[in-house]
Amino acid sequence: MNTDLRVLSAPEWDSWLSCVELAFGGVPISPETREMYAALSEPRRALGHWDGAECVGTAGAHSFRLTVPGGAPVPAAGISMVSVASTHRRQGLLTSMMRRQLDDVRSWGEPLAVLMASEPGIYGRFGYGAASAETKLRIDTSQVRLALPPGTDGVRVRRSSPGEALGACEAVYARLAPLRPGTPVRQPGWERVPVNDPESARDGGSPLQCVLAERDGEVTGYVTFHLRPAWEGAVPRGTVAVRDLAALDPASYAALWRFLFGIDLTSVVECGNRPVDDAVLRLVSDVRRCEVRVRDGLYVRLVELGAALGARAYRAPVDVVMEVEDTFCPWNAGRWRLTADAKGAAICRRTDDEPELALSVNELGAAYLGGVSLTTLAAAGMVRELREGALAGASLAFSSDTQPWCPHGF
Structure with missing residues (x-):
């Protein structure tokens, strides 16, 4: 070289x-x-x-x-x-x-480095672990119905230009960001990413469109999308390509999906990146007609292991000693004691105590956001339990009620 x-x-x-x-x-x-x-x-x-x-x-x-x-x-x-x-x-x-x-x-x-990999096989050797997943949907709206929660009819939907609606959409995003692990808190300038709309990226679709959900004059959700008109003989077969959808409550969320399902001259709604626990999969009448495909999402690398593990909360109290392998960042290698109380507050420090779990920094990165179970990693031979019962307790503590998700690339 x-x-x-x-x-x-x-x-x-x-x-x-x-x-x-x-x-x-x-x-x-x-x-x-x-x-x-x-x-x-x-x-x-x-x-x-x-x-x-x-x-x-x-x-x-x-x-x-x-x-x-x-x-x-x-x-x-x-x-x-x-x-x-x-x-x-x-x-x-x-x-x-x-x-x-x-x-x-x-x-x-x-304490952390994160990325979205163009090829999943590249970054494991540098200590990154696949910590989240994303779902791609293709919903046949001519055959699928929605179960609407109470209050949906009280939500107003209205069109706006993406530029004019940007402030309101960002306010919704800011309220939702703390609720889902893996979501970047928007830094100045990054609000442009969701509305960047070059013609070359539309895949033959319309310019980016935006619809807002409102209740009592307050914006409670939004969806941005492209329309791709198509005909099969004399029958319309257009596609709604969803770019982004977010809502503050179930009724607003359902109202936006009802709008998408009802757009004239379309029979398909496509979503390129949704969370794997997206609630729409519980609203649809036939999930088999939604062509659900799951792929890897965000990769996490613990750069300063102690600081990273001490920065997140834990679902249950835990006190576990881990023997960590990290050949690429050797300052992380060795024994660490992770302690979290009933409120989730944690401390992770060096220790000379006997280890109870053995794993590499890759597995800690995969489990860090709560979407990948330590128990699953152990079943794959990637985590070793050295004290009986240590794995179950640590796996529960690392888990999250909400699946991690990164809503956009970078």
Whole structure:
């Protein structure tokens, strides 16, 4: 390897992003999206490998606050724009960027790093664990009915432009963010991401549309979507492609889904990213006609293990000693005692006591948001119980009533 790894300078940003663009297929990023990324970028938190004047490797780290079990917003590095030029594969560029990046994240005092992987097999060797999942739905609205909760008829739905509704939608998002682990608390500028609407990303659909749910003049929910008209002979077969949907109460939530099901000239509602415990799966009359597909979502890396485990709340009291393996960030390796009281408040400290569970930092990352059971990981041979009963107690403590979910990429 004969390249120079360094922190990005602002004038290098265009070349750096062009490396990302080429690594992900070479399809040009739309001018609108490129401008948005430029505004959101943090060059001092980005790394680039340079071969002379050519950028051949990239790795960025956004400044995030991530909701964890208990509702606290924990500082986290949102890892993004990771790429290596195809001409420079298998030369150690990715490993060197991951090494430098995690060292930097630690120096910034951020106990977590999170990412959404383009390929799931890449990041395990750097200590990341798949901590959440997301669901893709394709609902045949010509055959599926909705069971509506009381109060649905009292919710008004009205159209608005995405830009005009942005403030109201962000207010709803801000109220919901503490309720679901894995949700980024929106930082300044990131409100643009849900309404970024380049024509190239519409898949033949309409410009982004927005409908608000209201009760007593207060916005209680919203949905953004594209319409893709289609006909099968003389029969309309249009699709409603949902971009984002959120609501503060069951009636508002159901009212938005009823609106989507009733749009003229359509017979399908598609959702590309919904939580795996989305309530719509309980409202539909026939879940088999919803084509539910589940895939991996957010990956979590504990950068400072003690601080990370002490920052979240726990579902039940726990006192457990863990022997943790972490070859990539060896400062995390060794024995840790995690103690949480009945209110969920926790402390995680070094100890010399005998271990009761043995696992790697990958499994702790997977279990961190409460969506992956330590018991399940043990059944897969990834967690070892060294004291009888320790696994059940720890697994319960780590769990969450609400499944973790990240509503948008970064």
